[in-house]
Amino acid sequence: MMQGTNSRVSAIDEKSLALTRRLFHIALLLAYAYFCWLMLGISLQYIPIDTDVAFLRIKQDEIALWHYKIAFFTHVFTAPLSLVAGFTQFSKRIRNRLPMVHRWSGWLYVISVLAFAAPSGFVMGIYANGGLLAQIAFCSLGVFWFIFTILAVRRAAQHDFMAHRAWMIRSFALALSAITLRAWKFVLVGLFHPRPMDVYIWIAWLGWTLNLIVAEIIIRKLKR
Amino acid sequence: MKKSLSMLLLIAFLAYGCGSKTQESSTGADSNATAATELADPPIEETADMVDLKGFYVGNFEATKFQKGKNPSFTNLINISIDALGAGKVEGHSVVAGNARPFTGTYTMEGGAYKVVAAEPGDDKYDGKFTFILNPNSHDVIGTWVANDAKLAVSERKYELKRRAFAYDADLELPGDVAWSELYGKVPDPDWMRSEVTTEDVLRHNVSKKRLKKEDVENMYKGDLEILRNSIYARHGYSFKTRKMRYVFDSSVPWYMPVSTDVSKELTQIETENIALIKRYEQHAESYYDSFGR
Numbered sequence: 001m002m003q004g005t006n007s008r009v010s011a012i013d014e015k016s017l018a019l020t021r022r023l024f025h026i027a028l029l030l031a032y033a034y035f036c037w038l039m040l041g042i043s044l045q046y047i048p049i050d051t052d053v054a055f056l057r058i059k060q061d062e063i064a065l066w067h068y069k070i071a072f073f074t075h076v077f078t079a080p081l082s083l084v085a086g087f088t089q090f091s092k093r094i095r096n097r098l099p100m101v102h103r104w105s106g107w108l109y110v111i112s113v114l115a116f117a118a119p120s121g122f123v124m125g126i127y128a129n130g131g132l133l134a135q136i137a138f139c140s141l142g143v144f145w146f147i148f149t150i151l152a153v154r155r156a157a158q159h160d161f162m163a164h165r166a167w168m169i170r171s172f173a174l175a176l177s178a179i180t181l182r183a184w185k186f187v188l189v190g191l192f193h194p195r196p197m198d199v200y201i202w203i204a205w206l207g208w209t210l211n212l213i214v215a216e217i218i219i220r221k222l223k224r
Numbered sequence: 225m226k227k228s229l230s231m232l233l234l235i236a237f238l239a240y241g242c243g244s245k246t247q248e249s250s251t252g253a254d255s256n257a258t259a260a261t262e263l264a265d266p267p268i269e270e271t272a273d274m275v276d277l278k279g280f281y282v283g284n285f286e287a288t289k290f291q292k293g294k295n296p297s298f299t300n301l302i303n304i305s306i307d308a309l310g311a312g313k314v315e316g317h318s319v320v321a322g323n324a325r326p327f328t329g330t331y332t333m334e335g336g337a338y339k340v341v342a343a344e345p346g347d348d349k350y351d352g353k354f355t356f357i358l359n360p361n362s363h364d365v366i367g368t369w370v371a372n373d374a375k376l377a378v379s380e381r382k383y384e385l386k387r388r389a390f391a392y393d394a395d396l397e398l399p400g401d402v403a404w405s406e407l408y409g410k411v412p413d414p415d416w417m418r419s420e421v422t423t424e425d426v427l428r429h430n431v432s433k434k435r436l437k438k439e440d441v442e443n444m445y446k447g448d449l450e451i452l453r454n455s456i457y458a459r460h461g462y463s464f465k466t467r468k469m470r471y472v473f474d475s476s477v478p479w480y481m482p483v484s485t486d487v488s489k490e491l492t493q494i495e496t497e498n499i500a501l502i503k504r505y506e507q508h509a510e511s512y513y514d515s516f517g518r
Contacts, residue, residue, distance in 0.1 A: 038517065055508075058505060061438070129442065182517065183516065186514070189513060196442065196443055196444070196445075196505075
């Protein structure tokens, strides 16, 4: 093949590649917006505060405990904030051109996770449906989410932004488990029709471990 | 003994033949008019065996004239209860498919059997007229039913009922010889099969006796929970309004018979609590099992 044509073709390739990438990003963002909307709907089921609706219909023994009650409503009403905050954080443009947005949104994320969503998730995990296996899964999810987030804040404070980014990717991967575990349920039930608590144990693990694997792959790619 | 039995059967058979003929001739006639003419018959003295005839007669109520397009319910377990009998008059009620209706009518003696013509009040859409032979020796009821409204999904049915006593018994268990996991596999309504999974789990608890803990039910399929919860109602002789539960209990549970359309006052404390608990998990499964949310 001739040199001239080759370079022209690769120029077109690059252009269309950039376009595809942008379209992919937009599609991803739209999908994310859709799932955030669904998650918001799940939280709104509990307004006005009601201890006998939705998930709580089968958590009557637990919701009677004051600490579970606090943990549950804290989780339901603050965890969505961390998802909303995630909208802006991975955009290169916003990071570069609107650093204040990145910073404020970052604080919203960090506070909602460290002060509310992760600790409350941990407490709820202790009482999780599905027995010990599910309880370990949800509790470790809470612990890892807390640790990754705090590490990300510290690396940012130390101006180690490469490490900050890596820990935030891991932290956010765990935040996304709210969506992925429910998506897994949808898939597993559709495919295998397992018993309700069996599916619960599966998604308790699949919901965040696979996210972490994907996070590691992304981090490796970014390093290169 | 055998001879007399076959003699009786013959009489019953002949009587049945006459019965269906009479039924044909009276189709379309005003039921009140028929009752009035037969009231004029000389009264028959009440004897001990008439009292003995009172009770529940249970069996399949099978469609013989129906409109396919209207999604007819082909067969349901019916309980025809003879509540009073004497002096040529019959009073009773039927319980079928969640519908309890009284009937009154008259009888004439034919070959040692009671030939009964009885009408439901007529103020319900599904009322109609019963014509049957009540055989005092074999304790069975054989006959037909014709709806007042010929345009109903099912306008005529036939039945052969056996007398059965009813008593609530918490010890009655769901039968173990039923293929519970294939329950909805060969079913008239394909929707049930698609939406419900049933398993042998229904045999794990007698929910009329054992106070359930959440651990007992949380990992059960919704289809199993529904059957378990309704097994309580079935023990009390509840006549199910939903076709799915009729399908399950009419055909798969030999001790089941419909007796009442409201058993809420009969439930024991354990049963009431278990129903509430099971219902929670059923509703949870209904809303969240196969959807994204929770």
